Amino acid sequence: MSDSSASLDAVTGLPGRTALESExxxxxxxxxxxxxxxxxxxxxxxxxxxxxxxxxxxxxxxxGAARTLREIFRDRRPxxxxxxxxxxxxxxxxxxxxxxxxxxxxxxIAALGRPSYVDGVGVGISASVGIFLAGTHPARPAxxxxxxxxxxRRAKELGRTRWVLFDPVAGHxxxxxxxxxxxxxxxxxxxxxxxxxxxxxVLPDGAIITSLNAVLRWRHPELGELRPELFHPLAETTxxxxxxxxxxxxxxxxxxxxxxxxxxxxAPTVCLTLPRRMAIxxxxxRFVGRELDRNGLRHRHLxxxxxxxxxxxxxxxxxxxxxxxxxxxxxxxVNVTGLPELELLPALDVPAPAVMLTGAIIxxxxxxxxxxxxxxxxxxxxxRAGELxxxxxxxxxxxxxxxxxxxxxxxVVASGPYLPTYATGEExxxxxxxxxxxx
Numbered sequence: 001m002s003d004s005s006a007s008l009d010a011v012t013g014l015p016g017r018t019a020l021e022s023e024x025x026x027x028x029x030x031x032x033x034x035x036x037x038x039x040x041x042x043x044x045x046x047x048x049x050x051x052x053x054x055x056x057x058x059x060x061x062x063x064g065a066a067r068t069l070r071e072i073f074r075d076r077r078p079x080x081x082x083x084x085x086x087x088x089x090x091x092x093x094x095x096x097x098x099x100x101x102x103x104x105x106x107x108x109i110a111a112l113g114r115p116s117y118v119d120g121v122g123v124g125i126s127a128s129v130g131i132f133l134a135g136t137h138p139a140r141p142a143x144x145x146x147x148x149x150x151x152x153r154r155a156k157e158l159g160r161t162r163w164v165l166f167d168p169v170a171g172h173x174x175x176x177x178x179x180x181x182x183x184x185x186x187x188x189x190x191x192x193x194x195x196x197x198x199x200x201x202v203l204p205d206g207a208i209i210t211s212l213n214a215v216l217r218w219r220h221p222e223l224g225e226l227r228p229e230l231f232h233p234l235a236e237t238t239x240x241x242x243x244x245x246x247x248x249x250x251x252x253x254x255x256x257x258x259x260x261x262x263x264x265x266x267a268p269t270v271c272l273t274l275p276r277r278m279a280i281x282x283x284x285x286r287f288v289g290r291e292l293d294r295n296g297l298r299h300r301h302l303x304x305x306x307x308x309x310x311x312x313x314x315x316x317x318x319x320x321x322x323x324x325x326x327x328x329x330x331x332x333x334v335n336v337t338g339l340p341e342l343e344l345l346p347a348l349d350v351p352a353p354a355v356m357l358t359g360a361i362i363x364x365x366x367x368x369x370x371x372x373x374x375x376x377x378x379x380x381x382x383x384r385a386g387e388l389x390x391x392x393x394x395x396x397x398x399x400x401x402x403x404x405x406x407x408x409x410x411x412v413v414a415s416g417p418y419l420p421t422y423a424t425g426e427e428x429x430x431x432x433x434x435x436x437x438x439x
Contacts, residue, residue: 007019009082011059011062011063011066011082012062012063012065012066012082012088013063013066014066014080014081014082014088015080015081015082016081016082016083017081017083017084017089017145019081020079020081020083020089020091020141020145021141021142021145022141023079023091024036024038024079024091024141024144024145025141027079027091027093027134028134028139028140028141028144035093035094035095035096035133035134036091036092036093036094036096036133036134036144037091037092037094037096037100037101037104037131037132037133037134038089038090038091038131038132038133038134038144038145038147038148039089039090039091039092039101039104039105039108039129039130039131039148040083040087040088040089040129040130040131040145040148040149040151040152041065041069041087041088041089041090041108041112041127041128041129041152042086042087042127042128042129042130042152042155042156043061043062043065043086043087043112043125043126043127044125044126044127044128044156044160044161045125045126046058046061046062046085046086046125047086049061049123049125053123057123061116061123061125062082062086064116065088065112066080066082066088068111068112069088069090069108071111072107072108072111073090073092076092076093076094077092077093078090078091078092079091079092083145087152089145089148090108091144092104096133097133098133098165101131101133101165102131102163102165105129105131105163106163108127108129109126109127109128109129109161109162109163112125112126112127113125113126113127113161126160126161127161128152128155128156128160128161128162128163129152129155129162129163129164130148130149130150130151130152130153130154130155130163130164130166131148131151131163131164131165131166132144132145132147132148132151132166133165133166147166148166150166150178151163151164151165151166152164153178177234178234180223180230180231180234181231181234181235181238181240182238184218184231184234184235184238184240184244185238185240185243187218187220188240188243188244188247192218192219192220192221193216193217193218193219193244193247194216194217194219194251194424195214195215195216195217195248195251195252195255195424195425196214196215196216196217196422196423196424197212197213197214197215197270197422197423197424197425197428198212198213198215198415198419198420198421198422198423199211199212199213199415199419199420199431200212200213200271200393200413200414200415201413201414201415201419202412202413203403203404203406203407203411203412203413203414204403204404204407206403206414206419207434208434209268209431209434210269210413211268211269211270211271211303212268212269212270212271212428212431213271213272213273213415214248214252214270214271214272215228215248215272215273215422216228216232216244216247216248217422218230218231232244232275235275236276236277241275241276241277241278242275242277242278242281244275244278245274245275245277245278245279245281246278246287248272248275249272249274249287249288249291250291252270252272253270253291253292253294253295253297253302254295255270255425256268256270256295256297256301256302257294257295257296257297258295258425259429259432260295260296260297260301261296263432266432266433267301267432268428268431268432269301269302269303269331270301270302270303271302271303271304271305271333272303272304272305273304273305273306273307273335274304274305274306274310276307276309276310276313279306279310279313279318279321280310280313280317280318282317282321284318284321284325285321285324285325288302288304288325288330289328298329299325299328299329299330300329300330300331302330302331303330303331303332303333304325304330304331304332304333305332305333305334305335305356306318306322306332306334306335307334307335307336307341308334308335308336308337308340308341308344311334311344311348311350312344319348319349319350322350322351322352323349323351326351327351331353331354332350332351332352332353333352333353333354333355333356333393334350334352334354334355334356335355335356335358335395336355336356336357336358336381337357337358337359337360337361338361338377338381339377339380339381339384342355342381342384342385342388342390343384345388345390346388352390353389353390353391354390354391354392354393354413355385355390355391355392355393356392356393356394356395356413356415357378357381357392357393357394357395357411358394358395358396359396361374361377361378361381362394362395362396362397362406363396365378365402365405365406366398366399366402370405375405375409378406378409378410378411379409379410382409382410382411383410386410391412391413392410392411392412392413393411393412393413393414393415394406394411394413394414394415394416395414395415395416396415396416396417397414397415397416397417397418397419398416398417398418399418400418402416402418403418
């Protein structure tokens with residue numbers, strides 16, 4: 001590395017990215033004649049240490065991690081660097097395969113996993129590692145680092161404290177996903193994210209609409225119309241989940257207010273599912289109340305859906321928010337995948353008068369001869385819901401036959417692909433008059 005101390009990180013004494021790329025260039029060239037393993041090491045839980053013990057403690061932890069990496073690779077002529085945040089880079093020359101590179105990563109994970117004492121506190125962190133193997137063909141330094149970054153991100157998504165080897169095919173797909181995630185903020189600002197609606201209907205014939213379910217669709221200029229299942233998880237990685245949830249709620253209530261002004265009590269009730277991070281947001285109650293007031297709506301004009309995992313998420317007080325909004329008149333529905341999640345409602349005293357079954361429990365019935373066990377499972381759930389005074393609906397209903405079978409078992413409300421496709425607010429006005437207002 002360069003002898004210039006000015007280019008070294010003040011905390012760890014390691015060079016930064018520019019110096020790393022300079023050192024990598026000759027190692028990755030066609031004339032190098034050897035393989036190089038590029039490891040990106042991310043410290044899991046580093047933000048907790050920084051926020052809990054302060055910046056000085058966090059710097060001490062980073063300096064200790066740098067010393068540990070120097071010790072691990074002292075005999076391997078490594079190229080070491082610190083990248084922004086809690087990420088370190090280690091480039092190790094030599095003939096590396098997946099197994100040997102994995103052994104290097106395992107040694108890093110084990111060493112960094114040992115407790116470090118900071119201000120007398122034994123701090124336990126873990127590490128995740130992304131690996132890029134170069135040598136079979138020339139690679140640019142930036143390409144090698146970016147590939148290792150993609151692998152590191154995948155390691156963290158898979159649960160952390162592990163390593164992932166960059167795979168060109170999977171890596172390309174991941175890179176496309178992350179590129180899409182980076183575009184969410186711009187799409188929100190440019191108006192590419194639009195609210196569309198699909199009805200919830202009363203079984204068996206679907207002639208009465210209980211509510212219009214609102215979701216976001218991304219009208220991507222290159223990829224076409226994208227469903228929320230694709231981009232909502234990506235929003236979590238970029239911190240855009242709450243922004244998307246607020247946009248969905250704001251636009252849905254704006255349209256609902258217009259319908260209420262034009263059609264009075266014939267206006268459809270709107271329903272939307274809160275993204276997880278918005279559901280646990282401490283500002284939820286105030287935000288909902290403000291948007292209802294702004295659009296001349298009462299709390300009873302809104303139906304909100306959440307799910308079992310959100311009820312158990314300890315990052316916020318969703319149960320407190322649910323209780324306050326329910327007392328004001330908001331109707332709550334919980335999406336459940338089976339009997340254990342239904343039992344959360346009485347156990348946690350959740351004020352939900354209805355649940356919507358979703359996932360495999362519903363999919364299992366969409367066959368010519370559905371398994372008796374699947375039918376029995378739903379029947380038991382419906383019976384238990386009846387004991388609790390809870391009505392049962394179903395999401396993902398695929399056909400009229402599917403809907404009839406569910407009705408025979410005791411499901412009273414349905415939504416899914418067998419109903420009209422998602423429509424804009426203007427198009428959804430054709431359903432006005434078929435609604436059954438909640439009050």
